Amino acid sequence: MSDPKPLLVVDDLKMHFPIYKGALLRREVARVRAVDGVSFEIYPGETLGLVGESGCGKSTTGRALLQLYRPTGGKVVFDGVELTALKGDKALFPYRRHMQMIFQDPYACLNPRMTVGDIIAEPLRTHGLTPDKGAMMEQVQALMVRCGLNPQYVRRYPHEFSGGQRQRIGIARALATSPRFIVCDEPISALDVSIQAQIMNLLQDLQQEMGLTYLFIAHDLAAVRHISDRIAVMYLGKVVEIADYASLYANPRHPYTRALISAVPIPDPEIELTRERIVLEGDVPSPINPPTGCRFHTRCPARRAHPEIADRCVNEVPLLQGDDHRVACHLYDIAEPRDRAA
Amino acid sequence: MSDDILLSVEDLEVHFKTEGGIVKAVDGVSFQLKRGETLGIVGESGSGKSVTCNSIMRLIPSPPGRIAGGRILFEGRDLRTIPQKEMLRLRGNEISMIFQDPMTSLNPFLKVSRQLTEVLELHQRMTGQQARKVALEMLELVGIPDPSRRFDQYPHQFSGGMRQRVMIAMALLCKPKLLIADEPTTALDVTIQAQILELIRDLKEKVGTSVILVTHDLGVVAGMADDLLVMYAGKVAEYAPARPLFKTPAHPYTDGLLKSVPRLDEMEHTRLQSIRGLPPIVTKLPPGCPFRPRCDYATEVCGQDYPARRSFGGPAHFAHCHHPLQTPDEEVKA
Numbered sequence: 082m083s084d085p086k087p088l089l090v091v092d093d094l095k096m097h098f099p100i101y102k103g104a105l106l107r108r109e110v111a112r113v114r115a116v117d118g119v120s121f122e123i124y125p126g127e128t129l130g131l132v133g134e135s136g137c138g139k140s141t142t143g144r145a146l147l148q149l150y151r152p153t154g155g156k157v158v159f160d161g162v163e164l165t166a167l168k169g170d171k172a173l174f175p176y177r178r179h180m181q182m183i184f185q186d187p188y189a190c191l192n193p194r195m196t197v198g199d200i201i202a203e204p205l206r207t208h209g210l211t212p213d214k215g216a217m218m219e220q221v222q223a224l225m226v227r228c229g230l231n232p233q234y235v236r237r238y239p240h241e242f243s244g245g246q247r248q249r250i251g252i253a254r255a256l257a258t259s260p261r262f263i264v265c266d267e268p269i270s271a272l273d274v275s276i277q278a279q280i281m282n283l284l285q286d287l288q289q290e291m292g293l294t295y296l297f298i299a300h301d302l303a304a305v306r307h308i309s310d311r312i313a314v315m316y317l318g319k320v321v322e323i324a325d326y327a328s329l330y331a332n333p334r335h336p337y338t339r340a341l342i343s344a345v346p347i348p349d350p351e352i353e354l355t356r357e358r359i360v361l362e363g364d365v366p367s368p369i370n371p372p373t374g375c376r377f378h379t380r381c382p383a384r385r386a387h388p389e390i391a392d393r394c395v396n397e398v399p400l401l402q403g404d405d406h407r408v409a410c411h412l413y414d415i416a417e418p419r420d421r422a423a
Numbered sequence: 424m425s426d427d428i429l430l431s432v433e434d435l436e437v438h439f440k441t442e443g444g445i446v447k448a449v450d451g452v453s454f455q456l457k458r459g460e461t462l463g464i465v466g467e468s469g470s471g472k473s474v475t476c477n478s479i480m481r482l483i484p485s486p487p488g489r490i491a492g493g494r495i496l497f498e499g500r501d502l503r504t505i506p507q508k509e510m511l512r513l514r515g516n517e518i519s520m521i522f523q524d525p526m527t528s529l530n531p532f533l534k535v536s537r538q539l540t541e542v543l544e545l546h547q548r549m550t551g552q553q554a555r556k557v558a559l560e561m562l563e564l565v566g567i568p569d570p571s572r573r574f575d576q577y578p579h580q581f582s583g584g585m586r587q588r589v590m591i592a593m594a595l596l597c598k599p600k601l602l603i604a605d606e607p608t609t610a611l612d613v614t615i616q617a618q619i620l621e622l623i624r625d626l627k628e629k630v631g632t633s634v635i636l637v638t639h640d641l642g643v644v645a646g647m648a649d650d651l652l653v654m655y656a657g658k659v660a661e662y663a664p665a666r667p668l669f670k671t672p673a674h675p676y677t678d679g680l681l682k683s684v685p686r687l688d689e690m691e692h693t694r695l696q697s698i699r700g701l702p703p704i705v706t707k708l709p710p711g712c713p714f715r716p717r718c719d720y721a722t723e724v725c726g727q728d729y730p731a732r733r734s735f736g737g738p739a740h741f742a743h744c745h746h747p748l749q750t751p752d753e754e755v756k757a
Contacts, residue, residue, distance in 0.1 A: 134612035243701050273467040274639050275717075278683035278697035285694070300612060303642075307685030307692065330687065344617035345687050346642030350665040352688065353646030360621055361614045363568070364582045 087122035088160055088262060088294050089146065094119045095154030096138070096145045100369070114368050115141040117318035118155070120401065123262070128288065128295040130309030130326070132302055132341070136365055138318040139298045143264040146296065147180050148173055159262070178208045178258035185267035187247035191239040197250055198235035201225065204257040220257075228253040229283060245276035252283065256291070264296045269304060281308055302345045306330055314338045317376040318368055324406035334408040336383035375399050375411065383412055390414075429600055429633050430456040430479070435493035437474050440486060443706040448474040450657040451493075454650075456601070461627065461634040463648030463665070465641060465680070467702050471657035472637045476603045479635075480520055481510050497601070516546040519594035523606035525586035529578040535562075535589055536574045542596045561592045565622060584615035591622060598630050605637045620647060641684060645669060650739075653677050656703045656713035658729075663740035673735050673742040673749040676714050712745065720746040 096116040099109045116138040123129045131139045145152045148164050157164045159176060167173050181204075184190035191200055201221045204210075211217040222232035228249040239247055248268060255263055265284065269277040285308065287293060299305050305312060306326050313323040314335065322335040333339045340359040347353060361380050366372055372379050378394040385391075390411045401409040437449040449471040456462050466472045477483050478490050481502060495502040497518065502510065522528040530538055539558035543549045549557065555574075562570040565588040578586055587607065594602055604623065608616035624647065627634055636647055644651060644665070651668045653661040653676065661674040672678045679698040700717040709715060715725040725745050733751040734741040 134614060245701065273702055274641075274680060275467060275683055275698040275702065278685075278695040279699075281685070282695055282697055302613065303685045303687045306687060307689070307695070326692075340614060342687065344613040346616075346620075346640070346646055347686060347688055348641035348645045348681060348684060349669055349686075349688075350645045353642075356646075358617055358621070360617050364584055364615070365612075 086125075088125045089123040090158040091122065091142075091146065091155070092120050092158070093155040094142065094145060094152055094157065096141050096150055097153045111369050114318050114371060116145060116152075117368075117371070119315070119318070119320050120155075121313055121320060121323055123294055123296060125261075125294055126288075126292055127310040128297050128308055130305035130312040131296060131298045131315060132300065132305050132312060133315035134300060134341075134365055136317075136368065137315040138368070139300075139315050140266050142315070143182070143266050143296055143298050147177075147182060147264055149182075178204070178210075179260050180262045180264070181255035181258065181260040183248075183251050183255050183263060183265045183268045186271055187244050187251055188239075188271075190251055191247060193239055196236050196238055197225070197230075197242075200239070200250060201253045201257055204254060208258055210258060221253075224253040224256055227256070227287070229279075243276075244272050245279060248272060248276075248280055249283070252280075252287070256287065259291070260293070262294045262296070264298065266298045267300070268297075270299065270301060277304070284308065302341060314341065317365060317371050319376060319409065320401060321377065321410070322406075322408045323401070324408075328406050332406070334406065334413065335377075335410050336381050336412075337377050340382070375409075383410075387412065427457050428455050429458045429498065430635075431494075431496040432475070432479070433494045433496070435475065435478060435495065436491040437471070437478050437483060437488060438491045439488050441706065446705050447708075448488075448657050448705065449478065452652075452654070452657075452659055453493075454652050454659075454662060456633050456635065456650075458600075458633055459627070459631055460649040461636055461647055463644030463651045464635060464637045464654060465639065465644060465651060466654035467639055469656070469702060469705055470654040472654050473605055474657075475654075476520065476605050476635060476637055479601075479603065480514060480518060482520075512546070515542055515594075515599075516597045517599050518601045518603065519597070519599040520603040520605065521587070521590050521594050521607045523609050525583060525590050525610070526578070528590060529586060531578055534575050534577055535581070539589075539593055539596060542593060546597050558592070558596065561596055562589070564626070565589075565592045565595075566618070567592075584611055584618065587611060587615075587619055588622070591619070591626070595626060595630060595632070599632055601635070602627075602632045603635045603637070606639070607636070608643065609638070609640075616643070623647070641669075641680060653680070656705060656708055658713060659743060660714065661740075661742040661744075663735075663742075667736065667740050671735070671749055673733075673740070673747040673751075674714075674744050675718050675720050675746070675748060677742075678748055679717075712743070720748075722746065 094116055095118055098113040098115060100111045101107050102110045119142055133139045144150050146157055152165055198221050201224055202217055205217055211220055225232045230249050269280050297308055309326050311325045312329050313320045316337050322338045333342055340361045343359045359382060363380050366379060374395045374397050378384055384394050393411045399409040399411050401407045433453050435449050435452045439446045439448050452475055464472045479495055490503055540554035543554035543557055559570055559574055567573055567585060567588055608619050636644060638644055648665050650664050655676050661677045682696040683698055698717055703713055711726045711728055712730055715721045730743045730745045732741050732743055735749045735751055
């Protein structure tokens with residue numbers, strides 16, 4: 082993206098959740114470092130993909146951006162306004178309509194007691210965007226049409242719709258306030274394969290028409306690659322690599338990104354036969370007590386191959402560095418990084 | 424029947440009684456599985472893929488379910504008609520199953536060691552000590568680190584991937600001839616999925632087990648399956664060896680599925696070709712071909728008759744479609 086002024090700037094974002102023990106003498110015994118120092122920026126009109134395994138903090142990042150959780154550290158700047166400096170819900174309220182969210186579970190994110198019309202109209206009412214009832218109904222039905230729903234179903238309840246249709250209702254609701262930025266948190270992972278493509282196409286069409294900016298969170302790397310302009314890879318609360326989509330997949334640099342990409346199966350038996358797979362050992366460590374230094378060092382295949390950096394990986398936290406293609410790995414601190422990575 | 428065929432399902436029909444009438448969850452499904460081979464069953468939710476597997480294991484809850492027709496021949500014996508006692512002997516011993524959700528399929532009140540040894544004591548009449556030894560070896564084989572310490576822990580102390588390994592260990596304890604894996608990696612992250620698939624592939628070679636792998640992810644079966652069965656609304660849409668299925672699919676549904684998934688190796692950002700409409704509601708299936716309302720090639724005949732089976736380049740590859748994307752064999756000859 083050549084546009085020099087980002088819509089959203091995230092600087093050293095931290096989201097720690099305290100764990101308490103004891104009923105009377107409640108004291109903090111530990112902290113879940115769900116997001117621990119994440120920085121990136123999102124430019125107007127682009128889609129930034131955020132990938133990682135479960136528990137890596139990608140959803141928490143999305144929610145902390147929208148101030149659904151108040152971050153415990155760092156800054157979030159939306160269109161020049163530092164949201165993290167605003168105190169209280171009242172101060173935040175005028176900005177909320179510009180930042181919306183689409184949720185993963187289309188069954189849980191809609192109130193079963195509200196009609197589809199009420200669900201989509203709620204943000205309009207909350208933000209006082211259409212005072213006139215007739216105009217509101219028109220607007221709701223227009224949103225339904227835009228999202229591929231039959232406007233005659235405006236008085237139906239969520240349970241009368243299939244998963245894919247419910248996701249369309251969720252999208253219509255997110256669009257109601259004409260937002261500029263939408264966090265899409267795993268919007269397709271609960272849907273059937275043939276429906277996933279429909280929803281992805283809808284999201285892309287809406288982006289083009291309305292000039293939307295997306296943060297697209299998913300664990301499905303193929304889907305993220307398909308829809309994103311740039312992609313950030315997270316591991317255990319940190320961004321380990323960020324680059325434009327083509328460069329990230331053609332030339333992944335961080336050992337974790339490489340393993341992640343090699344693990345995704347490709348629907349073609351001939352390619353699958355010849356592909357080399359980097360199978361990582363073990364599970365993701367706990368974010369309560371993350372490994373020292375580079376958080377990936379306990380599972381890193383590259384560290385074993387490069388004993389000269391092995392100590393640094395344990396002791397030193399690698400910084401995210403580079404120009405367009407940024408990576409946080411000690412392999413690239415040293416000369417001729419490309420040869421080293423091979 | 425030739426000896427190298429382990430399992431042969433013929434015209435299987437499974438019906439469920441519901442308030443909305445009788446649902447034909449599986450309607451005339453046939454396939455064969457050779458020894459040591461892997462069959463992938465692909466379909467969306469409600470396509471009948473899990474019901475097919477559960478009927479092989481005789482795990483259809485009855486009522487409301489009922490196997491209404493067909494035969495399930497396992498080494499030549501019909502699993503539908505053998506006595507219950509015989510089925511109990513086979514289940515977990517010669518045929519095992521892995522389920523999607525490893526948390527709900529392990530007993531949370533029992534230590535992992537107990538859940539594993541029970542299988543061996545029951546089926547192989549081992550003593551407690553023998554069983555412990557074999558079970559521990561199996562835990563090691565499926566790649567659980569520090570197995571002797573983990574052995575006496577409870578399921579909740581294991582992560583999702585590790586629980587799935589415990590399930591696989593349990594399923595393989597008696598070295599079954601057939602392993603049915605119903606969406607074994609759907610609940611897992613990609614790197615863990617890669618580990619589990621690698622493990623199944625590896626064990627298949629070591630133990631010589633035949634595998635039925637049920638999934639909605641075409642990528643998963645691409646690297647695993649010898650043959651593939653594509654199901655839609657309880658019926659077989661297409662059946663073929665893996666290569667022709669991915670390369671020259673005959674059924675528009677298979678083709679649509681392949682085109683609607685984004686691929687990691689696509690060069691440029693292109694628009695996905697989605698299949699229009701919604702998945703079928705099995706209680707309200709249209710007459711004729713069930714895929715007709717969503718199919719770009721449908722004509723009048725598709726709404727009248729269910730398409731007969733046609734083969735493509737030999738009997739191994741067939742599909743049920745009036746307007747297949749490949750030239751059927753009967754027209755090639757004509």
